[in-house]
Amino acid sequence: MQQIDRLKRGPKSHIISTVDIITPNQYTLSSGVPLYAYKSEGIGAIRLEIVFEAGRLYETKRLVAQSCASLITEGSLKMTSSEISEAIDYEGAYLSSQGNSDFITLRLTCAKKSLKKVLPILKDIIVAPTFSEEELNIYKNRRKQRMTINLTKNDILSYRAITESLYGKDSVYGYNSTFEMLDDITSSDLKSHYNQNCTNDRAHIFLSGDYGNDDIKSIENLSLAFKNKKNLPSKYQATKTEKQTIQIKGRENQSSLKLALPLFNRNHKNYPGIYFLNTILGGYFGSRLMKNIREEKGYTYNIYSMLDTYKYDGSWIISCELDNEYVNDTLEQISCEFDKLKTEPLSNQELQMVKNYLLGNFMSTINGPFKAINPVKMQTLLGLESTFYNQLSQEILAFESDEIQSLAREYLNIDNFWKVIVGKA
């Protein structure tokens, strides 16, 4: 053993008490579309995100939103799908389009000098994507093959089962994709979804990086290509579901275990407290579940809990892949950890650790020229107060043990959790 005095005592650790959240420049473009822009001069790269409120929430038919998103960039009036990818790749740019429950997002990342070349292509795409039958068929076939593979993975099966039973099989947050749904989609479904929803009243633009004022002009010009519409506001109706325990046969080397509790979106008054409690339970490496089930017992490579939140709803999910022989004891241990959180006060050390961890982690997730705009993006898109993340940081700093304990008593009852096990049946 080496004796090094220096190492006997560690350095003083400083408490993190503030997180700097940037305020981007805000513009309302002449198209009526809001633009949020955060400049980082000299980095040589730019990211542009166009987000439409056009996800599953606005569908008239299953899977249309996601399929529409995937096919936006696959052909325009002037260019075929392969011409578009050739032109974008030639400029060294990345263009993606994705759809989820709430949104369709077009994201362009490129070198500073390429933006002028790429924006006209993007505009041409936005004016009128073709959604051709041919491209739709290619998409369907590839997606089916991908589904065939994914449906043999335990963790995917368990996520599908738990979200479907939790939100309801007809809910936008709960329904699962099937071959039949894919077969049922037509080219005109995609066109009408696009024309109805990817419109100027549902668009938000976020720009980051090394842009100039002339680029903002070009983006304004681009936004004039969005269809001009006044849509009615969306309506989300939560489905009432009954608690379930589901066992599914899957791959047998390990089981995928998921527990879940219906919760709420970020607007709920208890969100900050549950966010804090979730971190302690299973939200970071030093969490209670990791310490007990991985670091003490060695039952799994990873166990975590997360708040799976959407714009209008949310749930609490605990998830783990482990050998079948450990499943019962793991369930028991999760319940023990719930009890501890309900009955034993948090030590000052753990409380302080979670506070520092969460703030430091937050600083890290918004660090960098493209990530800094994220809090403002989330606040805008999810309909949160413009001070949401500042307030969340302040609330995190202020939490005391009894507040967290009382939330644990209110929410952490193992009997209220949905349960799915996929593995050896």
Added chain:
Amino acid sequence: MIDFEKIVLKNGLTVLTHQDTTTPMAAVNVLYKVGSRNESSDNTGFAHLFEHLMFGGSENVGDFDEIIQIAGGENNAFTNSDYTNYYEVLPVENIESALWVEADRMANLIISKKSLDVQRKVVVEEFKEVCLNTPYGDAWHHISSMCYQNHPYNWPTIGKVPEHIDQAKIEDVSQFYQKYYTPHNAVLSIASPLGHDEMKVLANKWFAEIDSSSSKWDRLSPEPVQKEKRQKEVSADVPVRSVYLAFPMPDRLDPKFYICDLLSDLLASGKSSKLYQNLVKKSQFFSSINAYISGTFDPGLFIIEGKPMPDVDMEKAKNLIWQQIDIIKNGKVTERELIKLKNKLTTEIILSNLDILNKAMILSYFEALGNVDLVNEQIEMYSKISKDDVINVANEILVEERLNELIYLPSDN
């Protein structure tokens, strides 16, 4: 461009510093030049298991994760065939917490029987999750054992079989630590808003007193040149058929490495690439196809991987891939294609240099590789490549007698 400075402490530890004044965060990265290539063939998976044990505690730090979490940071590690890499990202005011934990475990790691017992189980569960319980999860096991018959790249980093991990002994663990976890065998890089001098002072303060026994290098058996085609067909619990074509290629410092990388991009990077356009989009013979290089320090692999559509038979699928390879070998590569690939790589490098942790990591990486200056020469290495280089390398590398072919077929049950 990553502006850096380098010093070597008297105990042999190389220190690299990079200043980024735009961030409130610091990244601390410690790379040890030991990976699964340093293992013996009957004790595989050990370097990675050891990485798990590095979190078990050291003489003065009880729980690494706790110290870093209290400091508002995040820490993790990974192991591959060539090296083991530990890192912390945290607010710069707490940078010394990261330096302290890294220094203490470099000086005096404590490995308890309990920690070994638990981490063996954890890693066996990781093995099951990543390799055994996932379709195609053992592809790398098959590919590496087929392609490397002498060199220790013969097994993947996770290990050949879970039994090897189960049998790891505490004596092996301390020997491994003594041999490889010395300042001499490590690279420390720090990226933060602090000045270079200040970072060097901190590196000295925490690391300079650690003793170094200079380690002997392992002599790794070289892989002989492959003379004939190898084939393996696996019947497994997979939902659809899959084909992998793997070819030996030069090591990371060979100029041809860059040409191979560009060639793999020409085949499969982005939606406009040859394989995607011709075999997925236009003809719909494949549902997915990819080409990539393993990127190892020692001579690596060039791999093409695809899943044919249900109505395409395997012989035809393989021929279709070969046709695309032959197009390149026969010289049908345009200047425009080359410019496109170089533009893409340039953007990729600009983007990767925006991240503070990534910058710290690649500084350590290139230093471990043998030449840290390469970190700023990457764009130039790629831009030098000509059309003929690509065609010549394709003709040299992508040949049938050096092919290792792996096919997955769904078993009936």
